[in-house]
Amino acid sequence: MIRRNTPTKDAILQVLSTSGKALSQDAIERRVELKVNRATIYRVLNQFCEDDIVHKIVAEDGKQYFAICRKCENPEQVVDHFHFRCLSCESIECLQIPVEYTAPDGYAVERTNCLLTGTCRDCNIA
Amino acid sequence: MIRRNTPTKDAILQVLSTSGKALSQDAIERRVELKVNRATIYRVLNQFCEDDIVHKIVAEDGKQYFAICRKCENPEQVVDHFHFRCLSCESIECLQIPVEYTAPDGYAVERTNCLLTGTCRDCNIA
DNA sequence: ATATTATTGCGAATATGTCGCAATAATACA
DNA sequence: TGTATTATTGCGACATATTCGCAATAATAT
Numbered sequence: 001m002i003r004r005n006t007p008t009k010d011a012i013l014q015v016l017s018t019s020g021k022a023l024s025q026d027a028i029e030r031r032v033e034l035k036v037n038r039a040t041i042y043r044v045l046n047q048f049c050e051d052d053i054v055h056k057i058v059a060e061d062g063k064q065y066f067a068i069c070r071k072c073e074n075p076e077q078v079v080d081h082f083h084f085r086c087l088s089c090e091s092i093e094c095l096q097i098p099v100e101y102t103a104p105d106g107y108a109v110e111r112t113n114c115l116l117t118g119t120c121r122d123c124n125i126a
Numbered sequence: 127m128i129r130r131n132t133p134t135k136d137a138i139l140q141v142l143s144t145s146g147k148a149l150s151q152d153a154i155e156r157r158v159e160l161k162v163n164r165a166t167i168y169r170v171l172n173q174f175c176e177d178d179i180v181h182k183i184v185a186e187d188g189k190q191y192f193a194i195c196r197k198c199e200n201p202e203q204v205v206d207h208f209h210f211r212c213l214s215c216e217s218i219e220c221l222q223i224p225v226e227y228t229a230p231d232g233y234a235v236e237r238t239n240c241l242l243t244g245t246c247r248d249c250n251i252a
Numbered sequence: 253a254t255a256t257t258a259t260t261g262c263g264a265a266t267a268t269g270t271c272g273c274a275a276t277a278a279t280a281c282a
Numbered sequence: 283t284g285t286a287t288t289a290t291t292g293c294g295a296c297a298t299a300t301t302c303g304c305a306a307t308a309a310t311a312t
Binding site for chain 2: 119
């Protein structure tokens with residue numbers, strides 16, 4: 001499937017890029033300048049995931065969040081990292097903290113989804 | 127709110143206890159001997175969470191899973207732990223691997239939701 | 253035995269995410 | 283530059299997970 005450049009894709013990427021955090025579909029829909037359909041946003045985001053442009057994490061609210069991250073930008077940094085979800089400002093950000101563990105014998109780990117929840121620095125200062 | 131003992135609660139706890147793994151609402155509904163309403167199962171499970179009888183984790187499928195765990199049984203062991211979700215046998219289990227990290231300055235962590243996904247030992251042998 | 257109120261079942265409501273289909277638009281190529 | 287191909291989009295509908303209100307039932311204490 002050959003990709004095509006569209007204003008919609010640009011706009012969504014723009015939102016993710018300037019936000020610097022992980023955003024959910026509805027957050028993206030609210031921030032994007034164009035009016036983009038819900039299903040389209042999901043399709044674009046899932047495509048970005050396939051192409052390793054963004055990565056997806058699922059929070060304890062059961063929702064999907066999407067973020068551009070260093071991991072995606074430079075593929076050498078393949079280490080999985082923790083994410084932080086702030087209960088006060090509702091943001092989710094990528095932390096530069098690698099996820100470290102030793103899987104039990106016989107267990108094969110394919111991917112991780114690791115989330116710390118609490119209040120972030122900005123919210124604790126205020 | 128004073129708690130009352132009911133057959134429903136006993137049965138649900140029984141299922142979680144004998145399974146030894148984290149189960150979703152529908153998995154519990156299928157395994158429980160009594161016929162219990164969906165909403166009731168959620169209410170009971172959420173109450174168990176409040177009372178620290180079980181703990182909840184959210185998987186990348188966005189669903190909630192509930193498990194009795196050592197952490198709940200002996201409160202001294204307050205360390206958060208990783209969970210493992212097997213894509214082959216669809217189970218989620220508590221691993222005895224503590225979640226270790228150093229939160230960035232100013233960040234307050236309240237709870238964690240850490241999941242490793244892959245294939246478990248039983249499934250890798252088969 | 254009875255009053256109090258926690259618990260349950262039922263139906264409906266909400267929310268998230270996906271899918272099929274038809275219309276539109278991006279790209280390649282003559 | 284015009285045209286064919288097909289990726290993309292919007293729309294509506296669908297599936298699923300979870301919650302909520304309300305009335306009926308049942309667990310506990312007196």
